[in-house]
Amino acid sequence: MAYEEPITDYDEIVENCTCAFCGCNCDDLDYLVKDGHVVGVRHACRLGASKIMEDMDQRLIVPMVRDDNGELKEVDWDTALDKAAEYIANSIRPVMYGWSETSTECMKEGLALGEYIGAVLDNQATICHGPSLQAVQNAGYPIQTLGEVQNRADVCVYSGSNAMNSHPRHLARYSVFCRGFFRSRGRFDRTVVTMDPKFTDTAKMSDKWIGFEQNGDYGFYNAIRAVLKGKELSQDVISGIPKEDIYELVEEMKNAEFGVLFFGLGLTHTLSKQRNIDIAIKMVQDLNKFSKWGLTPMRGHFNVNGFNIFMAFETGFPFGVDFARGYARYVLGETNTIDLLTRGEPDVFLVIAADPGAHFPNKANQHLAKIPVIQIDIHWGPSTELADVVLPGSFIGVECGGTSYRMDGVLIFMKKAIDKPETCRDDEWIVRELKERVMKLRKEPNVAPEYIPNPAAQ
């Protein structure tokens, strides 16, 4: 990399901003602002800096609607909102997907709208940590905050997660390199173990790399659990790992003073899906017989955890909540976005602060090509290529304040630093406006039919 001159040409510094990239929600960033734009970011990682100094070429500035030729055309806010509200009000099976890169305040409006029209509300967890949430329901949630990790942890295990690439400051700020109250020497006081089939950048800086074979995670964790329970391993090699190495690793994990398991999409995306996380959680529970252990899922977006916590609090279910019958339902494999789309059920798709075009499998996106898609976002992305109505939102944590939840469930307020482009609106305003317009078009809310007991059964 070529040397780059530091930025000296700026008007003001806005201190203590919160990064709107990953689940680390680093809240110590300083933005260098010139002429109402962020021209430099201090303390952020490459990812955070890149997101905050956005690409203005592709910023969505004006509301747009597709015309008869299939071309996007600039319209005024009223026209775009009315068009979107009309799609939603006339739909039978609307899906509202996204929410992870917007504020919790906006989700509140979204839930009110979803409940009113009987929509399915889902977020990015459905394609990333959904299996983790299912496993939490299956097996429990032995979690700790990242502050505890910083001050106490002496063994950090990264499993199926390449934190150096996807959460670059996680190791520096919360787990490995940082100094803590009981870990005053930082990195020297900690042991880092990476479990991943690939020799990732995280594995390269770890003390130990366990390169189990592809789809071998379930067998490997089972072997660890067996050894923890005092059993002898009968096979010499398990999931590509020699049994001696497993004994050694277990001994090390048992002797930890405070151990933490961070797990990522490497576990949730392989064949055993939530069973991988089940077994990892049970392994942590078993380890607690010998020492203190906790775990944290490495959440991707800055507020993906927020939607799950918010929905669990409001409706009882973390994601994939279906209001079609007038009450909240959550059926795995039925009310989740990918399953709905591959079955071809939805007739309107609202995507807010998410990018299904970039992250859904082909077969799911094929259905988006057949139905009206409403997009609320800040950048022109793959989803814009599939969208029929485009509503430009604002950038939480930079142009708009908002509340978000860090990956460990700690609540963080993200403050506003600069003004949004004049023609954009806050996500919260857009969703509230949509809700009011839909309510005008559809007078009756979607409620469950009155319960009439069957006289024959009495």
Add this chain to the structure above:
Amino acid sequence: MHYANTYLDKPVVPDVNINKEGSEIVLKCMLNTGSDIYQGACKKRGSTLKEEYKNVSGTCYMDPRDMEKLGVNNWENVLVKTDWGEVVVNAAASRDAPHEGTVFICKGPWANTVVSSDTYCCSDPTYKGIHCTVEKTDRKVLLMADLMRLVYKKYVDEDDDETIENMPSLGELPVYKKKE
């Protein structure tokens, strides 16, 4: 205005120098998808229409030994096929090698075309551990907007893949009708 630079032409990859013809025409591999730092930085900055996104996301990272078997060098094009579809992507040597028999494509519209949509009732599609074949090709890697047009055909009056693939490119900037 002087901005701090987060832009990048291509991801940094190890050098390989393969001069001879490959020994295999079609290579059977295991496909993994996921994110890396270049893909994340480019996607979240919003530069998805740009050449940069094509290079960071539409790239198949391979073990140099696999590249030798196919006879491909860095930034030559390969065709990746699975049961779910096929896509043309760049080939590049992996920074995480050795992982012979496994290829990695960062998430994005290119990877989406070939990943499995099977959720096994667990909400999550199978993005990792998919059987695929990799072969050398002369077809070019498409920019994001062109790829979306080819794969989903939502706003194009044409059904033939080859015709759509050879249509004029939609370019690297947003295309929409401004208000007069």
